[in-house]
Amino acid sequence: MSRLFGPVRQNGYVVRDIEAAMAHWIDVLKVGPWFYIDRVKTDWFRHRGQDSPLELSVALANAGDLQIELIQQRNDAPSMYKEFLDSGREGLQHLAFWSTDYQALYDRALSLGYTMGHEGQIGGERGRFAYFDTGAPSGAFAGTVVEISDISGSKGRFFDHVRKCALGWDGTDPIRPVR
Incomplete structure (x- = not known):
């Protein structure tokens, strides 16, 4: 548990092929069911302070209490996902912390010198x-x-709901589209 933000609630993986990534998690790691949103609709999205017309697909499942998020960007709009892929990486891109007091976490991150x-x-x-x-210069x-x-x-x-569906999941209906 982070003394700054609470427990890590989600690991986010940026992938080039979300269908192949879900298949790997289902077939090899036995994680599911996956709740798949083919085109996420945001109210608004900004990258480094500028509006950006992001298009992405997301899949969510739980491994115990940890949510796994798979993200595939569907266009070339500026985002940290695109930066991650453009740097030659694919895989774990972020750790997520959740709160019902969002503004407090937001202000805490800025006070630590984190940049948006x-x-x-x-x-x-x-x-x-x-x-x-985070500004972490090196290391893990x-x-x-x-x-x-x-x-x-x-x-x-x-x-x-995603977490509860993963409890005792028996492998049936592994991908559940969200409309």
């Missing part, structure tokens, strides 16, 4: 999220992004 990479909102003002560059945490996410609204209820 991108931020947005899904499903209204209680669906905010922000990704921060270098290049890893910290996300904070507001779960005080419908997103929190959806995340809880």
